[in-house]
Amino acid sequence: MLKTLVVALLFGFTPMAAHAAATACPEHFLDGEPPRLVNEKLAAKTRELCNRGFAELHSGITRTALWSAEHLTKERLEQQRGLERKNTFHADPRLPPDERAELADYIRSGYDRGHMAPSGDMPDAQSQDESFSLANMVPQNSNNNRNLWEGIESAVRDLTRKDGEVYVVTGPIFQGQNLQRIGGRVLVPTHLYKAIYDSKRRQAGAYLVTNAEGNEYQRVSIADLEEVAGIDPFPSLPRAVKSMAMDLPQPRPHGRSGGKKQTAEAEQPFQEKAVLEFLKKLLH
Structure with a gap:
């Protein structure tokens, strides 16, 4: 049986019953239920x-979000067209100073301020500005952020335009005991995930990537993601839906990895039979 990811070591816990949470903004979640x-x-x-x-659950320990959740629709993305991007990065004043990331933490860190809920999903100026809060950021490898990850974000938007409505939950994973901090304060994730539920197809799945240079990624089921990340992005889904990985669209990275020739093999996800083996390797 797969172990819970080594965020357990970070937070010092052993597996327990799922934690149900109330929410002040149910409109962002599938069936109004936030990730558990x-x-x-x-x-x-x-x-x-x-x-x-979007909504997010912020951790004062990692000084990042544990998840950011969005309800994307074709109409919402139509509203986004023509909206000029304004990079209004800022510390979130709703958070206590000792629990939040500051702009100074990222200066000369070598990492991008990587969006969890992307600014390209936001339908208006207020939403876009809120997406530039550091509470919605993680320290992200710049090559990953600007190429593969941007390709994944674009693939999800394309899927939304095609099928009309999707729910998305995005977040970091912290694996291992020797985690890096930037600014001596903000934890650097080792992996990132983006979970999707397609309302038209009634299917779900997730992209899973390493926070590093390169274009390799995995497509996994929600059940497998839950075991690895310690978070259930869609609590209301039946177990049968969670156990079957949706055939998510292939992202098209916007650039090449470190100037090296990008191969077709590097763009391809692991096949279903290799998923559990991959997840096990994450834990060692």
Whole structure:
């Protein structure tokens, strides 16, 4: 049986019953239910932040979001067309100073300020500005952020335009005991995930990537993601839906990895039979 990811080592817990949470902004979640923390001790120093275009659960331990959730529709993305991007990066004033990331933490860190809920999903100026809060950021490898990850974000938007409506939950994963901090304060994730539920197809799945240079990614089921990340992004889904990985669209990275020739093999996800083996390797 797969172990819970080594966020357990970070937060010092053992697996427990799933933690159900109330929410002040149900409009962002499938069936109005926010992502559920599989272990209650993940909830230490967490705060729900409701925004116009997304919601997030912020951790005062990692000084990042544990998840950011969006309800994307074709109509919402039509509203986004023509909206000029304004990079209004800012510390979130709703958070205590000792729990939040500051702009100074990222200066000369070598990492991008990587969006969890992307600014390209936001339908208006207020939503876009809120997406530039550092509470919605993680320290992200710049090559990953600007190429593969941007390709994944674009693939999800294309899927939304095609099928009309999707729910998205995005977040970081922290694996291992020797985690890096930037500014001596903000934890650097080792992996990132983006979970999707397609309302038209009634199917779900997730992209899983390493926070590093390159274009390799995995497509996994929600059940497998839950075991690895310690978070259930869609608590209301039947177990049968969670156990079957949706055939998510292939992202098209916007650039090449470190100037090296990008191969077709590097763009392809692991096949279903290799998923559990991959997840096991994450734990060692």
